[in-house]
Amino acid sequence: MNVIRPSFGPPPQGFELQELVAKVAVGDHDAFRTLYRAVVGPVFGIVRRVLRDPAQAEEVAQEVMLEVWRTAARYRPDRGAVLPWVLTVAHHRAVDRVRYTEATAARDRRAAARSQVTAFDEVVEEVENRLERERVRHCLRGLTDLQRQSLTLAYYQGKTCREVADLLGSPLSTVKTRMRDGLVRLRDCLGVGG
Amino acid sequence: MSSPDLHALGGAYAAHALDEPEREAFEAHLVHCEACAEEVADFAATLARLAAAEATPAPPAMEERTMAAIHSLLQLPPAADPADASGPGAPDRLARRLRGTVTRRWAAVGLAASLALTAGVGAIAIDQHDQADRAQAQTQQVRSEQARFAALLTAPDARTRTATAAGGTGNGTVVWSQSRNEAGFLANGLPPLGVDRAYELWFDDGGTARPAGLLHGSNGALLLDGPLDGAGGVGVTVEPATGSARPTSTPVLLFPLTTHGAAARQPSTARTAGHEVAPTGVLPASARVGTALPRPTGTAL
Numbered sequence: 001m002n003v004i005r006p007s008f009g010p011p012p013q014g015f016e017l018q019e020l021v022a023k024v025a026v027g028d029h030d031a032f033r034t035l036y037r038a039v040v041g042p043v044f045g046i047v048r049r050v051l052r053d054p055a056q057a058e059e060v061a062q063e064v065m066l067e068v069w070r071t072a073a074r075y076r077p078d079r080g081a082v083l084p085w086v087l088t089v090a091h092h093r094a095v096d097r098v099r100y101t102e103a104t105a106a107r108d109r110r111a112a113a114r115s116q117v118t119a120f121d122e123v124v125e126e127v128e129n130r131l132e133r134e135r136v137r138h139c140l141r142g143l144t145d146l147q148r149q150s151l152t153l154a155y156y157q158g159k160t161c162r163e164v165a166d167l168l169g170s171p172l173s174t175v176k177t178r179m180r181d182g183l184v185r186l187r188d189c190l191g192v193g194g
Numbered sequence: 195m196s197s198p199d200l201h202a203l204g205g206a207y208a209a210h211a212l213d214e215p216e217r218e219a220f221e222a223h224l225v226h227c228e229a230c231a232e233e234v235a236d237f238a239a240t241l242a243r244l245a246a247a248e249a250t251p252a253p254p255a256m257e258e259r260t261m262a263a264i265h266s267l268l269q270l271p272p273a274a275d276p277a278d279a280s281g282p283g284a285p286d287r288l289a290r291r292l293r294g295t296v297t298r299r300w301a302a303v304g305l306a307a308s309l310a311l312t313a314g315v316g317a318i319a320i321d322q323h324d325q326a327d328r329a330q331a332q333t334q335q336v337r338s339e340q341a342r343f344a345a346l347l348t349a350p351d352a353r354t355r356t357a358t359a360a361g362g363t364g365n366g367t368v369v370w371s372q373s374r375n376e377a378g379f380l381a382n383g384l385p386p387l388g389v390d391r392a393y394e395l396w397f398d399d400g401g402t403a404r405p406a407g408l409l410h411g412s413n414g415a416l417l418l419d420g421p422l423d424g425a426g427g428v429g430v431t432v433e434p435a436t437g438s439a440r441p442t443s444t445p446v447l448l449f450p451l452t453t454h455g456a457a458a459r460q461p462s463t464a465r466t467a468g469h470e471v472a473p474t475g476v477l478p479a480s481a482r483v484g485t486a487l488p489r490p491t492g493t494a495l
Contacts, residue, residue, distance in 0.1 A: 032261070032264060041249035058252070071269075079235065192236055192243065
């Protein structure tokens, strides 16, 4: 039986998480609880950030955790660490939900989008105001305005490139390029990969 | 769209910001572009750092709800994709993984899937549009209890019997195979129990109840503990969540394991056969297996 950690105790990392996923893949409920506690904070955090509505966020975050349970056998350690895998699922689900919700209120979109033009820098501001997020803040600051705005609108608000281009009044191809450039710079600043 | 154009889409792809046609075009490109696949993996890890910086305590009640839900949620088997053999970084696999989707290459589903879906095992899955995946989960090998259950369903001499639960809410199906010397149980919408209670399964060994496993929840599939060993029936009672050594309550489901009547491979027949089984705690004398089970003292079936 796995040791059950308190929710905010030292989280399992690296290989420990991979071992947990391997156990979850064969139906180990105790391992799933440990994994749940290790990743649910970031999962709920990013889902809530994208959705803004705590009730919807809880629903989607739970879906994400069930997806992790369901697809654990498909996780491949040689293709990336556990947390990015889980958070990719989480972000994808959150964005899908946002787009679905927005599609059902399509006629309001234009007006809402207009107000978000002025809101995008607040998104960055909110990140910046949190001490424990120093590193991300530092690296986001290292981006050009267009890189940062493109990435934060897409990642934190679930905007597509096309919507970002409309919001920023920039050519679509420029937005796509800036997203990639921005991520390269962010990757290097955060020391991700090689 | 030209290759250089596609090359530039890695960032937007990792951020889930591409329109559907572009996403598909980029994924097709990923299959042939190892550098793109690596870049996308790095971007995913980079964006995960942004997500992790947003970490927020989740509502406490969510944990138990999630733990309860997995009891009845089938797990997918490992991807049976030839691309797996190509080793780390196979870009098409990477693309699928990043999208959280699965391959759909497996052969048509057989009895296991059709019976399981008929019995409602699939109904608890979270993706309503994911029936094929659930069916696949039913047909794969020994990676999970559900898979072993599916294997049992494919035994040449597998038999099934379905009965409606006492009170008329939900039903259960027993599957058994003399050659495998195993039995399994499928629950579909049984009355919900408190967290301190569970459904306990029993083998009827000539009138003696032998514990055969616990089901925490209203839905799910489990392989019964221990060998069939000629048991004459299977019963289900409500017990404390940790289980009891002997039945302590009136059975909600009873299944005589006779070889006539319901046969495997015909779920609809199994359903009909269920009507032969006593649906309530008031047992007809003909329900051989049930004659002793209802006794609250529960020392014998």
